[in-house]
Structure formats: structure tokens, C-alpha cells
Amino acid sequence: MSTSSARYVSTRGQAPETDFTDALLRGIAPDGGLYMPTAWPTLSPSAWDATADYKSIALQAIAPFIGDTLPAGALDRALDRLTAGFANPAVTPLVELEPGLFVLELFHGPTAAFKDLAMQLVAALTDEALAASGERLTILTATSGDTGAAAVRAFAGAKSVDLVVLHPLDRVSPVQRKQMTTVQADNVLNLAVRGDFDDCQRLVKGLLAEESLRERGRLSSVNSINWARLAGQIPYYVSATAQLGGPATFVVPTGNFGDAFAGIAATKMGLPSNGFVAAVNQNDALARAINDGIYSRRPAVESGSVSMDVQAPSNFERLVYEATGRDGDRTRAVFETFARDGAVTFDPDLLAALRAAVSAVSIDETETRAEIAHAYKTWGRVVCPHTAVALAAARRQDRSNGPVVALSTAHPSKFGAFVSAVLGFEPEPAPVIAALGDQAERMTIIDGTMDAALAAIRAR
Numbered sequence: 138m139s140t141s142s143a144r145y146v147s148t149r150g151q152a153p154e155t156d157f158t159d160a161l162l163r164g165i166a167p168d169g170g171l172y173m174p175t176a177w178p179t180l181s182p183s184a185w186d187a188t189a190d191y192k193s194i195a196l197q198a199i200a201p202f203i204g205d206t207l208p209a210g211a212l213d214r215a216l217d218r219l220t221a222g223f224a225n226p227a228v229t230p231l232v233e234l235e236p237g238l239f240v241l242e243l244f245h246g247p248t249a250a251f252k253d254l255a256m257q258l259v260a261a262l263t264d265e266a267l268a269a270s271g272e273r274l275t276i277l278t279a280t281s282g283d284t285g286a287a288a289v290r291a292f293a294g295a296k297s298v299d300l301v302v303l304h305p306l307d308r309v310s311p312v313q314r315k316q317m318t319t320v321q322a323d324n325v326l327n328l329a330v331r332g333d334f335d336d337c338q339r340l341v342k343g344l345l346a347e348e349s350l351r352e353r354g355r356l357s358s359v360n361s362i363n364w365a366r367l368a369g370q371i372p373y374y375v376s377a378t379a380q381l382g383g384p385a386t387f388v389v390p391t392g393n394f395g396d397a398f399a400g401i402a403a404t405k406m407g408l409p410s411n412g413f414v415a416a417v418n419q420n421d422a423l424a425r426a427i428n429d430g431i432y433s434r435r436p437a438v439e440s441g442s443v444s445m446d447v448q449a450p451s452n453f454e455r456l457v458y459e460a461t462g463r464d465g466d467r468t469r470a471v472f473e474t475f476a477r478d479g480a481v482t483f484d485p486d487l488l489a490a491l492r493a494a495v496s497a498v499s500i501d502e503t504e505t506r507a508e509i510a511h512a513y514k515t516w517g518r519v520v521c522p523h524t525a526v527a528l529a530a531a532r533r534q535d536r537s538n539g540p541v542v543a544l545s546t547a548h549p550s551k552f553g554a555f556v557s558a559v560l561g562f563e564p565e566p567a568p569v570i571a572a573l574g575d576q577a578e579r580m581t582i583i584d585g586t587m588d589a590a591l592a593a594i595r596a597r
């Protein structure tokens with residue numbers, strides 16, 4: 138694929154093909170599907186050369202997805218903004234815990250979670266796109282904690298953007314909540330929804346189809362339903378491979394499945410890997426789908442790894458689309474059945490293709506606590522509950538055919554109460570968390586209905 142011809146289709150096959158900027162500023166396709174590139178670009182092996190730095194890797198990995206629809210130099214400027222916000226010069230350093238077992242540290246950014254890696258980039262590219270077109274954008278985003286914090290940080294004060302963040306009331310950590318609600322920028326509206334993350338995401342998808350909200354300009358989302366978010370998460374898999382000097386098995390703590398799908402996308406572009414393991418907590422819809430062949434809805438249960446309290450992972454749709462051989466009709470049928478009946482059983486060929494792409498492990502709350510204790514006792518490392526889920530799953534993997542990399546998605550100080558209940562002391566705060574302070578919090582509490590969400594947005 139040449140860079141000038143980057144085009145996008147919907148996983149549901151009924152939306153017109155479009156370009157990167159339009160996909161970025163829509164977030165979701167008009168037929169309710171998710172945008173996918175029409176073809177996978179090929180990465181040159183020089184991208185994972187041991188000497189490659191994060192910016193050069195990201196340039197090579199992301200440029201083919203953008204094509205020529207943004208002003209010249211936009212990606213270069215966006216990556217400068219991204220890397221400037223990272224405290225560690227390697228941006229995403231890889232650390233060996235014991236022979237063959239590594240953690241990929243993704244939490245050195247401005248909100249101490251992996252979401253910063255794509256969100257800072259998406260914000261910079263959005264600024265470029267809006268400056269070029271003169272348009273205004275309302276962004277609607279659902280969060281179980283980390284995405285919302287990263288979005289608020291990235292878009293607060295952006296002059297052509299209004300940001301609405303929906304989080305489940307009392308179901309994010311206090312630090313995550315404060316990262317969202319203590320920001321005083323007038324273009325940010327925090328809605329605390331009585332419900333769970335899946336309710337917030339359902340509302341966002343409904344609001345994106347709400348014509349009356351388009352009066353102020355375009356509507357989009359910066360959840361990983363937006364292709365640009367996924368593109369921004371591809372480089373760290375390439376960087377990890379470069380740091381290792383060869384392929385790995387990646388174990389990804391999984392909520393909305395965007396992070397794992399970004400890794401799978403990297404392999405579609407030619408990155409060598411030994412496979413992907415999605416590690417979920419007791420919200421195990423994805424693990425049941427892969428292991429039992431039935432994707433079924435259950436209410437999300439609260440856990441210590443709150444950011445993964447997701448029972449309807451949006452990016453599973455992208456995996457199904459790929460596994461059907463990019464069959465939009467078949468993908469649409471799967472997700473319409475799921476939406477209507479709350480469950481769908483996969484045909485054997487589809488299930489085999491899903492299993493070839495990813496395996497899945499569910500780690501419960503007891504194992505998560507035990508893994509936090511194990512990490513401290515064995516490696517002297519204080520890890521967040523999401524990283525603990527990944528490490529517990531990673532230690533079950535066979536290391537005889539290559540290294541295993543667990544993604545460390547957030548700094549433990551974002552989840553101080555849970556970690557200190559296990560270890561008996563509070564994790565040392567990341568500098569960006571220590572700087573949070575005690576400003577007044579601003580949020581509007583609403584019921585999980587479209588009427589309530591629309592009324593709160595219109596009132597603002």
C-alpha cells in the first residue's frame with residue numbers, strides 16, 4: 138500500500154470507503170462497524186532493528202496508515218509531542234524479570250498509563266486535521282479509568298474540541314477519577330454514569346449516531362474503536378521486538394481488546410511474533426468466547442483491575458472481521474446477533490481462526506493479589522493489578538521457544554488502595570500522580586440512559 142492510498146472500510150461492510158482523516162474524525166463507521174485499513178501495509182525489518190528509537194519506529198509503523206490526508210510533517214510533529222511527554226528516554230523500556238520473562242513498561246507518560254502512547258498522538262493529529270479544515274469536533278469517550286484520564290490530559294484546552302468523558306460512577310480508582318475531574322478546562326465535561334463501563338460505551342455508540350449533537354460540528358470518539366488509537370499502539374510491539382532482538386509471546390492485560398489487537402495488527406504488517414495471549418480478569422467474556430466458542434453478555438463485576446472491567450470488548454469485532462476473511466456481512470451478523478440475543482455461538486471455522494490469532498486466560502481476584510505479592514517478593518517490583526493479571530498469565534506460558542513479554546499498562550500508584558491491601562504499604566507515587574494535588578472535582582452524575590446523557594450534554 139502506498140502512503141497516498143491509505144483507505145478504510147467498515148467491519149460491517151455497509152459504509153462507504155474513506156480516508157484516515159475522515160476515519161479519525163468519525164471514530165466509528167456510519168453503519169455501526171469499526172474502521173479497518175483496506176490492506177495491511179508492510180513494515181521493513183529495519184523498523185525492529187536493535188538501534189531503532191521509538192520515534193523512528195513509530196514513524197515507519199504509522200505513516201502508511203495516514204497517507205497524504207494530513208498536512209505535511211503532521212506525524213513527525215505529533216511524535217515529537219508524544220515523546221516529549223515521556224519521562225523515560227526509551228519511551229517504552231523492556232525489563233527482564235527472570236530468564237525469558239519480561240515486562241514492557243508502558244506507564245511513563247503524562248497520566249501513568251499506556252493510553253498516553255496513542256492518546257497524545259491522536260490529540261496532536263486531531264489538532265492538525267481540525268486546523269486544516271477549520272472544523273469543530275465533539276469527542277465522546279467511555280472509560281473504565283485510564284482512557285478518560287489520558288483523553289482529558291491530551292485534549293484539555295484544545296481550542297476546536299469539546300470532550301465528553303463517561304465513566305462508571307464509583308467504579309474507577311480515586312486517582313483515575315481525580316485525573317479526569319480535577320482538570321478545570323471548560324472544554325471538558327465529565328459524566329459519572331450509574332452503571333458499568335459497558336453502559337458508558339453503549340451510550341457513546343448511541344450518542345455518536347445522534348444527529349442533534351452534530352449542530353456544533355463533527356462527532357467522534359477517542360476510544361480504541363477509533364482506528365487512530367489502535368495505530369498509535371502498534372509501535373510499542375515493534376519497539377519491544379527491537380529491544381529483544383527477536384520475536385516474543387506477548388501477554389496483554391485486556392479490557393476493550395484494543396491493545397491486543399494493535400499487536401495482532403503489527404504482525405499483519407510483518408512483525409515476527411510467537412503469538413498473543415489476552416489476559417482478562419473475572420470479566421471473562423473474551424476468554425469464554427475464545428475458549429468455549431460462545432460470546433455471551435454478562436454484567437461486569439467489580440475488580441481491583443478496574444480498567445479491565447469490560448464484558449463487551451469493542452475490538453473483538455475487528456478480530457472477528459479478520460477471522461472471517463474480512464467478510465462484512467458475516468461480521469455484521471455476529472454482532473447483530475450478540476446485540477439482539479446477548480449471545481452468539483461461533484461456527485467451527487471462525488472459532489479456529491480466532492484461536493489461531495489469540496489465546497485467552499482469565500485471572501481471578503485471588504490470583505491477582507497473589508501475583509502482586511509474588512512480584513514484590515521475587516523481583517522487588519510493585520506492580521499494578523492489571524500488570525499482575527498479565528504476569529500471572531505470562532508465568533503460565535512456555536518459555537522454551539522464546540521470551541514472554543507481559544505488558545505493564547499502568548503505574549501501581551494509580552491503584553494504591555488495592556496494592557497496599559496486598560503489600561501493606563502504598564506504592565511510591567509516580568511524579569505525575571504526586572503532582573495531582575487536591576483541586577475541586579467537577580462531574581455530573583447521570584443515569585445510564587440516552588435521555589440522561591443527552592440532557593447533560595445539552596445543559597453544558
Ligand SMILES: N[C@@H](CCOP(=O)(O)O)C(=O)O
Nearest residue numbers: 280281282283284360361393
Ligand atoms: N480500559 C479502558 C476502557 C476503554 O478502552 P479503550 O482502549 O477502548 O479506550 C479504560 O481504561 O478506559
